[in-house]
Amino acid sequence: MILSEQFPIDKFTSTSDTILKGLPLPIFQNIEKLMIDKTYKKGQNIFLEGSFPAGIFYLKEGMVKKYKTDHNGKEHILYLCSTGELLGYSALLCNETYPDSASTIEASKLGFIPKDAFLRILSQSGELMMSLLSSLSHEFSVLVNSVTVFAHMSVRERLALTLLILSEKFKKKESSDVEIILSRVDLANMVGTAVETLVRLLHDLKKEKVIETNGKTIKILKTKELITISKFY
Numbered sequence: 001m002i003l004s005e006q007f008p009i010d011k012f013t014s015t016s017d018t019i020l021k022g023l024p025l026p027i028f029q030n031i032e033k034l035m036i037d038k039t040y041k042k043g044q045n046i047f048l049e050g051s052f053p054a055g056i057f058y059l060k061e062g063m064v065k066k067y068k069t070d071h072n073g074k075e076h077i078l079y080l081c082s083t084g085e086l087l088g089y090s091a092l093l094c095n096e097t098y099p100d101s102a103s104t105i106e107a108s109k110l111g112f113i114p115k116d117a118f119l120r121i122l123s124q125s126g127e128l129m130m131s132l133l134s135s136l137s138h139e140f141s142v143l144v145n146s147v148t149v150f151a152h153m154s155v156r157e158r159l160a161l162t163l164l165i166l167s168e169k170f171k172k173k174e175s176s177d178v179e180i181i182l183s184r185v186d187l188a189n190m191v192g193t194a195v196e197t198l199v200r201l202l203h204d205l206k207k208e209k210v211i212e213t214n215g216k217t218i219k220i221l222k223t224k225e226l227i228t229i230s231k232f233y
Contacts, residue, residue: 035111062108160229
């Protein structure tokens with residue numbers, strides 16, 4: 001089943017993976033030449049909240065979480081970035097510190113584009129500028145939708161919606177099956193609940209045959225049921 005035909009998933013996922021994809025090939029190739037490849041181990045920080053950006057990052061392989069840390073040191077995961085997405089460009093464009101932190105949830109490869117080089121290409125490309133503006137506008141809409149909807153949901157409903165969002169992030173072009181591979185701690189931090197509560201709710205969904213679990217892996221069996229549980233409409 002194509003999720004977007006049943007549920008407005010674009011309201012909850014970013015489109016920064018289209019920023020470079022939609023550019024004319026010569027512009028994309030120029031940007032690609034400037035990239036400095038960097039590899040990161042699982043759990044390694046890419047940048048930290050409050051630091052100044054020295055450039056932007058293009059996720060070539062892997063998965064990255066963007067999060068904020070509260071005064072008790074607890075993480076609140078805001079978003080997961082997958083292959084093809086840009087990281088850190090909003091802070092660079094407004095010349096401010098990073099509003100959040102980013103670290104890998106699996107071994108990843110990123111292309112780093114230095115600030116001066118990126119701004120130079122940006123000043124020469126109206127297409128890149130419009131693509132960035134479009135992505136920033138959509139990111140703001142995603143943030144507003146997420147905050148508004150999550151605030152009125154029960155934990156079970158938030159979990160259902162989060163699993164729908166993650167199914168879109170973890171889907172692969174070559175397969176219709178989606179396996180969400182995420183630690184229970186990270187998933188709990190996305191849903192905004194305790195790990196113990198998350199484990200109990202996952203057990204309930206498994207018992208209802210809505211999902212299937214194997215270690216950290218979650219496979220969605222009944223997407224329509226998850227949509228119903230989320231009570232989004």
